[in-house]
Amino acid sequence: MKTILKSLLAITVLSVVFTSCGNGGSKKGAQGALSGSAAEKVYVAPGEHDEFYAFVSGGFSGQLAVYGLPSGRLFKVIPVFSVDAEKAYGFNEETKPMLNTSHGFIPWDDSHHPDISQTAGELDGRWVFINGNNTPRIAKIDLTTFETTEIIEIPNSAGNHSSSFVTENTEYVVAGTRFSVPYPQRDMPIEEYKGNFKGALSFISVDPEDGAMDLKFQIMMPGFNYDLSHPGRGKSHGWFFFTTYNTEEANSLLEVNASQNDKDFIAAINWKKIEEYVNNGGGTKAPTRYAHNVYNETTHTATSTIKEEVVVVDPSEVPGAIYFLPTPKSPHGCDVDPSGEYIIGSGKLAAELTAHSFTKMLAAIEGEKFDGEAYGIPILKYDEILAGAVKQPGLGPLHTEFDGQGNAYTTFFISSEVVKWKLGTWEVVDRKPTYYSVGHLMIPGGNSRKPFGKYVLAMNKITKDRYLPTGPEVTQSAQLYDITGEKMELLLDFPTIGEPHYAAGCPADLLKPNSKKIFKLEENEHEYAVKSEAEAKVVRDGNEVHIYMTMIRSHFAPDNIEGIQVGDKVYFHVTNLEQDYDVPHGISMIGANTSELLIMPGQTETFVWEPKQVGVWPFYCTDFCSALHQEMQGYVRVSPKGSSVPITYTLDGDAVDAE
C-alpha cells in the first residue's frame, strides 16, 4: 500500500513537471499553445544563434545594420553610402572609389529600402540591395562577406525613393525618382515645372552569375513624384508597380498643393514589354554622366568608372506597356501580396486601404475600360480594377507586408498602430499600438512568394520616452511582434541606428553556411600584397614611398623604417598573413590624416601618411590580437627634406628574412 501511494505521488509529481514543461512555464494557456512570456520568446541563450537575420536600413546614417531576430541584437553595421572610420571604408585607398559620383567624392547618403535577391520569387540570400536617396545610387552588398561590393549612380533622378526593389528572379533592381527634375537637366525657371520636368524610372539589370549591375534603361515618366514600388510576382511577374503623388505637378508648398486631387495613381509598368523593345534596339541613347563603382574581392580594391550614355524610353514609344491605376489620396506604400494578385495602395490621406486586382486590371486593359489619359498614358477605370477596400482601418496607412497565411499587416503612422487584416474579405482581425508613429514594417520574406510569417518588425519614426533619455537626441526604435497567433503580441523594443526605413529579413540558415571566414592568401591579387615576411620591403619613387608590410600575431614586418623625409607621401600597404577565423589586425600611424585600417585575414589594405614633423614616430596594432598585442608596434624615422639618411627597414635587427 505504501508503495502504491508513493508511486501515485511520483506520477503526480512527474505530471506536474511535464505539464509546466509543455506550457513553457506559462500561465496564459488560454491564449494558445505559442503564448508564453514575451521575455522567453526573445531570449537567445548565451552562445546560441538567432533564427533570423534582419537587414535594417540605417536611414540618415547611410549604412545598413544587421540584427538578429528575435533577440534584437546588433551584429554589424555595414558601411554602404557613408564613410566608416572603424572599418576604414572610404578612408583607405581601396574603398575611396566606392563613394565616387558624377559630383565627386561624397562621404554620406540617406539609405532607405533594403531588398534581398530572389530566385523564382523566393529569397535566395545572395545579395542585399539598398538605395541612396539623396545623391541617387543603388548599392549591392555581398552576403558572403557582408560588404558593399558595387554602387551604381542613377542619372536623371533625384530623391531616389521608390527603390531598390528586385524582380522575381533578380532580373532587375529598380530605382524610381521621388522628385521629378528637368530632363535634360538645364537652367530654367522652376515655375515652368509642368510638362518640362520628368520622373525617371530606372531598371538596373543584375547578372545572374556574379551579380554585376548595369543600368539597362530609364523610362521618362510624367513629372509626378514616384514614391514607392514593388514587383509583380507569380501571375503578375513581368510587371512593376509604382505609387505616385503630386499628380498635380505642384512645385511649391506640396503639403497643400500636392493634396488637391481626389485620386493619384499607381503606375503599372509592363517591364518585360519595354525590355523587349530595348533589346530590339528601341529607346534613345542619351548623353549623361554617372559613376559605376565595383569592388573586386580578389584585388581587395574598388575601381570607379564614369559612364556617359544611358538608354531612355519615352512611354509613348511603347503603347500598351504602361497604365495608371487611380488610387485615393497620395498613396505611399505599394505592396503586392505573395500570390501576385493584389496590389495594395496606401493613400496617406485616405480613409480606407485600396486593393487593386491584377486579374481585373488585365481585363480592363483588354476591354479598354479607360477613364481618360495622362500624358498619353491610359488611366484605367477605378471601379473596374478594384478588388476591395479595408474600411476605416486606421489613420495614415503607409506600408503592408504579408504572412503567407492570407493575412496582411499594415502600418498606420497617424494612429500609431499595426493592423492585421484578411486578404479577400478585407476585414480587420487585430490591431496593436506602436510606440510611436510607425513607418515601415517587415516580415522576413514578406515581400516575396514565400513569407516566413513568425514575426513582424515595426520601425518607428518617433521614440520619445521608450528608453532612458540621452539629451535632446534619442535613439531610433524598432518593435518586434509575434504574429503566429490570431492576435499579435508585442515582444520587444530595441534601438536602431539612424532612422530605419524599410528592412529585409531572412532565415539565418539561408546565409550562415555561406558566410566567408577568411580571404585566402593565395587568391590575394592586390597590386601591393606581400605574402610572406621575406617579400616585405620599402621602395622610394620620387617623394612617394611604398611600404610593403605584413602583420601576424603579434608583429609587423618591417617594424623599423628609416629614410622617410618630411614632405613624402608614404603608402602603408599592409597584408594580414593570418589564415584563421576572426583574427583581424589593425594599424594606425600617429599624425596620419585618415582612419585606422582593420585588415581581415588574407587581405591587403592601404593608408597614406604625409609626415609633417621630423622625429621618430610609432605605429601600432589597434585590434587586440593576442596576449602580446601591446607589443605589436613599430617606428618610422622621419628626417628633414633632402636628408642623406638612406631607406632601410628591419625586423629584429636583421633585414627582414624568412629563416
Next chain:
Amino acid sequence: MKLKVLVVALVVAMVSSCGSDGKKSDKKAAPKEEKKEVVEVDPMKDKGIGPITSVTLTEIDQAMADKGKAVFSAKCSACHKMSKRFVGPALAGITERRTPEWIMNMILNPEEMVEKNPIAKKLLAEYLSPMANQSLTEEEARLILEYFRTVKEK
C-alpha cells in the same frame, strides 16, 4: 526507500531537461575544471590530438621537402625561424623531439592542441602567442613535415 530516491532522481531529470528547453545540445559544453596534469609524457610517443593518427615515414623525398619549404616560408616563417626562437620555438631538429603525428596535428588543429595536449599547453604558457591556425591542408602539413626532416639541429 530506494523508490523514493528513484522518484527524486526522475523529478530532477525532468526539471533539468525542462531547463534546457528542448534545445539541441550541439553547443560546446562549458569548460570543465581541469585536473592538474602531473603525468610526464614521452614526447616521442605523444601523437597529439587531431586528424592525424598515423604517419609512415620512408626515405626523405627531397621534392616534397622543397615544396614544404615554400609553404613554410609563406605561411609559417613570420613566427617560426629554424635556427632561433622567434615568436614561436626554433624548429631545427624538431622531428627528433616530436612524433610526425604531433607535428602535423599542431599545424592542423592548434586550438584543441593548446587547450588539451599537455606538451602544447606548456608551450603556450611559455610563449604566450597561441600557435596560429593557418588553415593548411593535410597535404601541405605533410610537405612541411618532410621539410622539417631535412633540417637538423646544429
